Amino acid sequence: MSEIQITPSNIRQFGEPDGAVFCLITNPDILDKFDVVESEGYAGFQIIPFTSEDTFEDLLDSRIPEKAHVLVVSPFAFFKSPPQDRLGAQRKLIAMACNSTPTDFETIKHFLGVLERTDPDAQQAFADRFFDIGSEAEYLRIVDPVNGTEARFDHQDESYFWSEQAGPIGSGEQQLAPPGEISVLPLRIMDFDDELNLAVNGTIALQGYPILHNGAPSYTRADQARLHKKLATMENTPVIATVADGVVEKIDVPGKEAQDAADVLNAMFETDSRYRKVWELGFAINTTLTMFPGNVAMNETFGGNGGTLHFGLGLTPYTQYHLDIICPNTSVLTNKDETLIAGLAPRKPGTGMSRNRNAGCACLEG
Secondary structure, eight states, X not given: OOSEEEOGGGOGGGOOOTTOEEEEEEOGGGGGGEEEOOXXXXXXXXXXXXXXXXXXXXXXXXXXXXXXXXXXXOTTSOOOOOOHHHHOTTEEEEEEOOSSSOOOHHHHHHHHHHHHHOXXXXXXXXXXXXXHHHHHOSOEEEEETTTTXXXXXXXXXXXXXXXXXXXXXXXXXEEEXXXXXXXXXXXXXXXXXXXXXXXXXXXXXXXXXXXXXXXXSOOOHHHHHHHHHHHGGXXXXXXXXXXXXXXXXXXXXXSGGGHHHHHXXXXXHHHOGGGGBEEEEEEEOBTTOOOOSSSOGGGGGBOTTTOEXXXXXXXXXXXXXXXXXXXXTOEEEETTTOOBTTSOSOOOOOOOOOOEEOSOOSSSOO
């Protein structure tokens, strides 16, 4: 008996059906858990099994129609976003980020609900304001007034790669689910270069909710859970990081409650120095998302009431893990008039930062 009904027309990111075939790609173990409800305007639907032996590009060639709205829910098999030119001009793809952390069926059900509640037009307006205001600022101030930290981010470097996961999906486009993130890296995801960095300087308070994504190197779920449990001690007590040119030089622990988190971070720094680099700043803007307890990748787009910032350390598949730390106390302000760039205050239009829409995140794991 199915446990989740999926109504394609409720996923507003896809837009009008326009005669497309709705395709649910999921793992054989949970194939019978889903029931797809026929929706007006769709030519039909398919539920297609996907295993760790399959490649998504093979499914594009053999199973998925040329005109399709595709939802991937694959907790038990690694999903890699296809190159944009392989997706096809008439397909639209949404992939739930549910393999890089343990994801059970209740978690999937929760975030499918988040996906349906997310208003793509409201997110697009949020993203438009973000880029308009950010483009006019000389630099951004990253401030945590609760913990008394401040860092400067010189965000106008033309080499930075800004990725936008928000708003409606156009034909031939793809997006992670639940949507709602604007992220910046010092490089395109596939162009790893240890010499590149984000120009972040000052102190940042790592206090909030860690997400520990697995990478391609060998790991165990038990180790992932053990490390996450220790990192989660920063939820109520901060770890203060001193950052120079995007590299963490040292960390301090004002309260002993977060000592376990600091110890894990120091161990990661010692094992692989690449963890010291802040590879990603993620501006999460999904304000309809309610946090799901535990180490859950799909919490990454949690935007609170007006947007939240998370810091990304490590870059999978190159490092064993990618660590995102969601920091609700942190505000991002422009230097010009101290506009809260991730907030909901009125913003004036401008021009500037180059925007990219794709299904990639700071890591390549799905």
